[in-house]
Amino acid sequence: MTARLPHAIDVNGRHYSMPTTPTVIVCVDGCEYDYLEAAVAVGVAPFIGKMLASGTALKADCVIPSFTNPNNLSIVCGVPPSVHGICGNYFFDRDANGGKGAEVMMNDPAYLRAGTILAAAAAAGAKVAVVTAKDKLRRLLGWQLDGICFSAEKADAATLAENGIDDVPALVGLPVPDVYSAALSEFVFAAGVRLLETRKIDLMYLSTTDYVQHKCAPGSEGANAFYAMMDGYLARLDTLGANIGLTADHGMNAKHDPASGAPNVVYLQDLLDEWLGHAKARVILPITDPYVVHHGALGSFATIYLPRELNAVALAARLAALPGISMVLDNAAASERFELPSDRIGDLVVIGERTVVLGTREKEHDLSGLTVPLRSHGGVSEQVVPLIFNRIATIAPERTRLRNFDVIEIALNHLDA
Numbered sequence: 001m002t003a004r005l006p007h008a009i010d011v012n013g014r015h016y017s018m019p020t021t022p023t024v025i026v027c028v029d030g031c032e033y034d035y036l037e038a039a040v041a042v043g044v045a046p047f048i049g050k051m052l053a054s055g056t057a058l059k060a061d062c063v064i065p066s067f068t069n070p071n072n073l074s075i076v077c078g079v080p081p082s083v084h085g086i087c088g089n090y091f092f093d094r095d096a097n098g099g100k101g102a103e104v105m106m107n108d109p110a111y112l113r114a115g116t117i118l119a120a121a122a123a124a125g126a127k128v129a130v131v132t133a134k135d136k137l138r139r140l141l142g143w144q145l146d147g148i149c150f151s152a153e154k155a156d157a158a159t160l161a162e163n164g165i166d167d168v169p170a171l172v173g174l175p176v177p178d179v180y181s182a183a184l185s186e187f188v189f190a191a192g193v194r195l196l197e198t199r200k201i202d203l204m205y206l207s208t209t210d211y212v213q214h215k216c217a218p219g220s221e222g223a224n225a226f227y228a229m230m231d232g233y234l235a236r237l238d239t240l241g242a243n244i245g246l247t248a249d250h251g252m253n254a255k256h257d258p259a260s261g262a263p264n265v266v267y268l269q270d271l272l273d274e275w276l277g278h279a280k281a282r283v284i285l286p287i288t289d290p291y292v293v294h295h296g297a298l299g300s301f302a303t304i305y306l307p308r309e310l311n312a313v314a315l316a317a318r319l320a321a322l323p324g325i326s327m328v329l330d331n332a333a334a335s336e337r338f339e340l341p342s343d344r345i346g347d348l349v350v351i352g353e354r355t356v357v358l359g360t361r362e363k364e365h366d367l368s369g370l371t372v373p374l375r376s377h378g379g380v381s382e383q384v385v386p387l388i389f390n391r392i393a394t395i396a397p398e399r400t401r402l403r404n405f406d407v408i409e410i411a412l413n414h415l416d417a
Contacts, residue, residue: 006018006124006125009117009120009121009124011077011078011115011116011117011120012077012078012079012083012084012114012115013079014078014079014409015409015413016078016117016120016121016408016409016412016413017412017413018121018124018126018202018412019121019126019202019203019243019412021241021242021243022196022201022202022203022204022240022241022242022243023202023203023204023242023243023244023245023411023412024192024196024204024205024206024237024242024243024244024245025075025203025204025205025206025244025245025246025247025407025408025411026206026207026208026234026244026245026246026247027071027072027075027205027206027207027208027247027248027249027404028208028230028246028247028248028386029068029133029185029207029208029209029210029213029248029249029250030210030212030213030214030248030249030250030251030252030377031213031247031248031251031252031385031386032213032218032248032251032252032253032382032384032385033059033251033384033385033386034218034219035213035218035223035227036048036052036227036386036388037052037218038218038219038223038224038227039219039223039224039227039228039231040052041219042219042224044224044225044227044228044231045224045227045228045230045231046231046235047231047232047234047235047238048227048230048231048234048388050390051234051244051246051388051389051390052388055388055389055390055391055392056388056389056391056392056393056415057386057388058386058387058388058393058395058402059384059385059386059387059402060247060384060385060386060387060402060403060404060406060407061383061384061385061401061402061403061404062074062248062249062250062251062382062383062384062385062403062404063080063081063338063339063403063404063405064301064338064340064351064379064380064383065087065088065286065287065299065301065338065378065379066249066250066251066300066301066377066378066379066380066382066383067088067089067249067250067286067287067299067301067377067378068089068136068137068210068249068250068289069086069088069089069106069107069136069137069140069289070086070087070088070286071248071249071250071404071405072132072137072140072141072207072249073086073112073116073140073141074086074403074404074405075205075247075249075404075405075407075408076116076117076118076141076205076408077114077115077116077117077405078117078405078406078408078409079114079405080338080339080340080403080405081338081339081340081341082335082339082340082341083113083114083339084112084113084114085111085112085113085114085341085344086106086111086112086140087106087286087340087341087344087345088106088284088286088287088303088344089105089106089107089136089286089287089288089289090103090104090105090106090284090285090286090287090288090289091103091104091106091284091286091303091344091345092104092282092284092303092305092346094343103284105136105288105289106286107136107137107139107140107289108139108140109139109140109143109144112140112143113341115143115144116141116143116144116145117408118130118141118142118145118147118203118205119143119144119145119146121202121203122145122146122147123144123146126202126203127147127199127200127201127202127203128145128146128147128148128201128202128203128204128205129147129148129149129164129192129195129199129201129203129204129205130142130145130147130148130149130150130204130205130207131148131149131150131151131152131188131191131192131195131204131205131206131207132150132151132152132188132205132206132207133151133152133153133184133185133187133188133207133208133209134151134152134153134179134184134209135151135153135154136289137151137207138150138151138154141205141207146164147164148163148164148165148195148199149163149164150163150164150165150168150191152176152177152184152185152187152188152191153176153179153184154176155168155169155172155176155187155191156168156169156176168191171191171194171195171198172187172190172191172194173190173194174186174187174190179209180211181211182211182212182222182225182226182229184208184209184211185208185209185211185212185226185229185230186229186233188206188207188208189206189208189229189230189233189234190233192204192206192233192237193233193236193237193240196237196240196242197240204242207249210252210377212226213252213375214252214375214376215371215372215375217254217375234246234390238390242390243389243390243391243411243415244389244390244391244411245387245388245389245407245408245410245411246386246387246388246389246407247385247386247387247388247404247407248385248386248404249385249404250377250378250382250383250385251377251381251382251383251384251385252375252376252377252382253354253355253375253376253377253381253382254355254373254374254375255298255300255355255356255357255374255375255376256355256373256374256375261373262373263296263298263357263367263370263373263374264324264355264356264357264374265298265356265357265358265359265362265365266322266323266324266325266352266356266357266358266359267358267359267360267361267362268283268302268304268319268350268358268359268360269281269283269359269360269361269364270360270361270362271319271322272304273361275315275318276307276310276315280307280310281304281305281306281307281310282304282305282346283302283303283304283358283360284302284303284304284305284346285297285298285299285301285302285358285359285360286299286301286302286303286378287299287301287376287377287378296365296366296367296369296370296374297359297365298357298358298359298365298367298374298376299357299358299376299377299378299379300326300351300352300353300354300356300357300358300376300377300378300379300381300382301349301350301351301352301358301378301379302349302350302358303334303345303346303348303349303350304346304347304348304349304350305346305347306346306347306348312330312347312348313330315348316328316329316330316348319348319350324352324353324355324356325350325351325352325353325356326351326352326353326354326356326379326380326381327350327351327380328348328349328350328351329348329349329351330347330348330349331345331346331347331348331349334348334349351378351379351380352378352379353379353381354379354381357374357376357378358378385404387402387404387406387407387410389410389411389415391415391416392415392416393410393414393415393416394414394416395410395414
């Protein structure tokens with residue numbers, strides 16, 4: 001006799017109905033709403049156009065910093081970084097190196113402070129699958145998950161024991177793509193379709209890469225080609241009967257001089273070395289990850305660790321007066337405003353203006369891989385993202401501020417049959 005699934009689960013203080021229809025949650029990395037509208041306007045994304053016109057088309061705020069790891073984890077946990085603990089791709093771990101501290105990638109599940117909706121649904125009996133473009137997210141998204149979880153980047157290395165599936169390239173019918181390519185995201189969508197075609201899947205999470213968005217503005221040929229590709233796979237998921245919820249981890253903006261094409265960068269570590277002395281302060285760029293070719297580790301959010309004897313108020317004012325700086329907040333103000341874990345950010349948080357990125361020392365950034373003028377993210381200017389569904393969602397009018405991490409709750413609790 002088959003055990004009956006519970007009707008609902010509670011995860012991190014939020015209530016979720018168990019899926020009765022295959023539910024696919026898509027995080028399109030770097031997706032400004034303009035990308036969708038531009039592709040629809042020229043006729044290359046008819047299914048997305050249908051979602052915008054007759055499904056549910058909303059806008060939501062992502063979490064700040066508007067980077068990949070904190071937002072993907074917010075989406076799958078349903079809560080902000082203050083709860084789940086992942087506040088960047090990269091951070092200064094004060095407890096590492098015998099208490100001396102070390103700059104490390106925040107891709108180890110040991111840094112997670114909350115469980116995921118995916119793992120909880122699987123533990124309750126749902127069939128859950130996760131496909132992410134880059135392997136940096138796989139272990140975080142798959143933490144405690146009894147189900148399928150693999151990355152497109154390392155699809156040929158997936159095993160039943162570790163990933164819940166093997167022979168992925170054969171299933172998908174595509175070769176494992178280069179990590180710096182639009183094909184990496186296409187592999188994610190193709191894998192999602194094939195999983196739904198060949199297996200019983202109750203809940204699936206698909207997470208792409210923003211390689212195209214870093215290079216191509218909304219409405220450009222490259223961007224429209226990407227969204228046309230995505231449109232075809234979304235239509236196939238819809239035909240297979242899936243409820244689809246689509247959002248983004250962050251938006252994307254041009255961060256360069258329009259005349260010269262040169263990046264607009266404020267190199268904070270160079271300035272602090274000049275003002276305070278070499279390495280007296282430490283600048284951390286949470287955008288940093290193993291895949292910096294397309295952005296040179298330059299984003300619009302930085303955090304600074306200061307020596308205790310320093311007057312942080314005076315330094316914050318001096319930084320805030322710099323051209324290109326949108327705001328400078330101390331630890332307490334940044335933690336409260338952006339719902340961040342205070343012990344994992346520095347003494348100051350600096351956010352660049354819409355067209356400005358923040359660096360450490362100029363000599364430490366390799367920009368040779370920037371084959372087009374820089375586009376990047378990280379600040380408040382990249383906070384607004386799509387929140388769209390292929391069904392009608394009934395949402396209480398008092399929910400005046402929607403977040404990208406509401407996408408699973410809406411998909412499971414509020415979509416019309």
